[in-house]
Amino acid sequence: MRRGTSIKLAGLSVAVWALALCVTPTSRSRTEALPQRLDDHTFWTLVSEFSEPGGTFRSDNLVSNELAFEQVIPTLQTQVAPMSAYLGVGPDQNFTYIAAFKPRIAFIIDIRRQNMLLHLMYKALIEHSATRMEFLARLFSRPPNVDLPANASADELLAAFEGVEPEAIAFERTRQEIRRCLTEDHGFVLSNADLGSIDYVFRAFYSAGPDIRYSSGRGNGWQPFPSYKDLMTEHDLQGVQRSYMASEDLYGALRDMEQRNLIVPIVGDFGGPKALRSVGRYLDMHHATVSVFYTSNVEQYLFTRDLWLRFYANVGAMPIDAHSTFIRAFFLNQGRVFRFDPGTQQAPVGPRSEQLLNPIQVLLGAFNDGRINNYYDVIELSR
Helix, strand or coil: CCHHHHHHHHHHHHHHHHHHHHCCHHHCCCCCCCCCCCCHHHHHHHHHHHCCCCCCCCCCCCCCCCCCCCCCHHHHHHHCCCCCEEEECCCCHHHHHHHHHCCCEEEEEECCHHHHHHHHHHHHHHHCCCCHHHHHHHHHCCCCCCCCCCCCCHHHHHHCCCCCCCCHHHHHHHHHHHHHHHHHHCCCCCCHHHHHHHHHHHHHHHHHHHHCECCCCCCCCCCCCCEHHHHHCCCCCCCCCCCCCCCHHHHHHHHHHHHCCCEEEEECCCCCCCHHHHHHHHHHHCCCCEEEEEEECHHHHHCCCCHHHHHHHHHHCCCCCCCCEEEEEEEHHHHCCECCCCCCCCCCCCECEEEEEEEHHHHHHHHHCCCCCCHHHHHHCCC
């Protein structure tokens, strides 16, 4: 980057940071603490009023392409406890973090309206499924080929659906069940286009089953991305499986939050004027702080324009403390370096990424000082 451009951006970042300090919600009066549950009307009010107009992305992104997202969980469970609010982006990798951290409330903010609808589909499926096996049978419209005990591993659980053909009758029954749950039981106001988008997402899981991948649907063509099964059976650096499919206890913690309407999906751009600001004001008014903010690699795209300046200003207006932490996914060589099994030298199982941690106050301090000028400055602050 040219020196003149760097100085200009640094100056602009300071100006935006100063603006953020002027509007920080910590200066507002607070009301009651976070509720133990949200009623349906309040939940839908947050979804609809906090959301921005939907944007687009190059892929449907129905499942993650990050295999390493479990690796930071043990560290965060020690360093950031008890959890207040969780913020995240993207599909169901958020569920693994939510089940592990058990925050008081979670907001999933994504530029795609389809992602919000994907999470509503998950909400209906999880609420109607008392066990992991019931959930997967509904998600894939497939009956498991074996009965398993409640303490079955994620590997055993997903293996029970391998090679099983989907059932059209089961698909249609669950599709109608999802619609009734969302529009009748909860009373959410969904347009025909919204319902059609949910059908589209649900059909993708019906068609691909446990082999569904990031590149399924409107994706980037064939890539060696991990499958849903790969993601659910991954483990941390100590060999412990931590996905929300790893145990009934973890799935139960997730289901409890869904049943209490405490996982709130929002349509919003990280650099937009409304979504993150609204979440920040809500948290501050309810005596809550952002404990964890999972950004995946969204910041990489924000740096292609000036949206990163607006994003960090938005974060600066949120209630945080010394423990508040970013989780980032960093794809080495832009995802073109792949991880092989050293024993078998088998084909790659997915893009090589690393999950990085960064205290939010450290990032904002660097932003305030004009030391953030590009995406790799942000990566350098992460560990």
